[in-house]
Amino acid sequence: MPCRTTDELNELVQKAKYYTFGGKVADYIPALAKANPEELSVAIFHEDGTCVSAGDIQQKLTLQSVSKVLTLALALMDYGEEAVFDKVGYEPTGDPFNSIVKLEFSPSKPLNPMINAGALAVTNMIKGKDADDRFNRILTFIQDLAGNSSIGYSQEVAESEYRTSDLNRALSYFLKQHGVIEEDVEELLMVYTKQCAIEMDCLDLARIGCVFAMDGLEPVTNRRLIPAHVARLCKTFMVTCGMYNASGEFAVRVGIPAKSGVSGGIMGSVPNRFGIGILGPALDEKGNSIGGIKLLEMMSAKYNMSMF
Numbered sequence: 131m132p133c134r135t136t137d138e139l140n141e142l143v144q145k146a147k148y149y150t151f152g153g154k155v156a157d158y159i160p161a162l163a164k165a166n167p168e169e170l171s172v173a174i175f176h177e178d179g180t181c182v183s184a185g186d187i188q189q190k191l192t193l194q195s196v197s198k199v200l201t202l203a204l205a206l207m208d209y210g211e212e213a214v215f216d217k218v219g220y221e222p223t224g225d226p227f228n229s230i231v232k233l234e235f236s237p238s239k240p241l242n243p244m245i246n247a248g249a250l251a252v253t254n255m256i257k258g259k260d261a262d263d264r265f266n267r268i269l270t271f272i273q274d275l276a277g278n279s280s281i282g283y284s285q286e287v288a289e290s291e292y293r294t295s296d297l298n299r300a301l302s303y304f305l306k307q308h309g310v311i312e313e314d315v316e317e318l319l320m321v322y323t324k325q326c327a328i329e330m331d332c333l334d335l336a337r338i339g340c341v342f343a344m345d346g347l348e349p350v351t352n353r354r355l356i357p358a359h360v361a362r363l364c365k366t367f368m369v370t371c372g373m374y375n376a377s378g379e380f381a382v383r384v385g386i387p388a389k390s391g392v393s394g395g396i397m398g399s400v401p402n403r404f405g406i407g408i409l410g411p412a413l414d415e416k417g418n419s420i421g422g423i424k425l426l427e428m429m430s431a432k433y434n435m436s437m438f
């Protein structure tokens with residue numbers, strides 16, 4: 131079903147666009163540096179399958195860190211809570227997403243699954259007979275959540291990140307030394323960089339956000355895609371750690387479970403109402419979409435979105 135657009139949402143996007151000038155696209159993954167910093171688009175996907183959008187929603191984004199919440203859901207479905215939280219903790223770090231510093235403290239397990247170290251530990255757990263099989267399981271799961279079997283990944287972005295992943299390589303070796311991950315680090319990075327390069331548009335992202343908003347039910351059909359307790363657990367991490375070390379301020383100003391990625395994507399879930407997909411590649415200094423956060427602040431005020 132095509133998305134309609136409303137003057138009201140368009141106006142909010144135009145206002146938020148003004149702030150994109152204060153941001154910068156991520157360039158530590160070389161392929162992401164090509165993104166247009168002035169781009170800002172949003173889609174809202176409701177439980178009944180209707181959607182509203184503004185901006186250029188044909189534009190695609192790679193999931194990057196948004197994928198962390200999706201692999202967490204899959205690992206929890208594969209293994210259950212006890213096994214997953216044997217490898218990663220529950221607590222926000224207050225540090226940047228790629229920081230290594232807290233791993234030095236005992237126990238040497240990542241503080242939560244939303245930082246790179248934690249996400250690497252979670253991807254390490256994804257079941258499958260080899261790296262390709264594991265990645266395909268992640269991709270199929272994400273296609274199901276979005277109701278779109280044509281979703282794939284950007285080979286260019288995956289390879290670009292794989293080649294330049296020295297920090298994630300270092301984190302992985304550190305975790306391997308401490309027994310948090312077991313597999314070959316190169317194989318893990320292969321799966322992880324492809325997972326981060328899974329590509330979709332804002333509407334797909336909004337639809338996945340809506341599945342979480344509905345505690346794991348597919349919009350329209352009400353088919354269960356994720357057990358309710360897993361969806362709730364993921365949303366809790368989105369609130370406490372989803373916007374990196376800006377999650378506290380985001381909870382105050384916007385007040386919804388959300389997860390961002392360095393491509394400028396943000397997936398939001400407004401409980402029992404709708405999912406939100408945003409693309410705005412210009413980032414603030416913490417790595418969140420600068421226009422996207424502004425837009426969500428305005429939307430939260432206008433549509434009374436805060437759950438607090």
Ligand SMILES: NC(=O)CC[C@H](N)C(=O)O
Binds near residue numbers: 196417
């Ligand atoms: N914050 C992010 O989106 C980080 C994801 C990116 N692929 C990385 O590992 O660095």
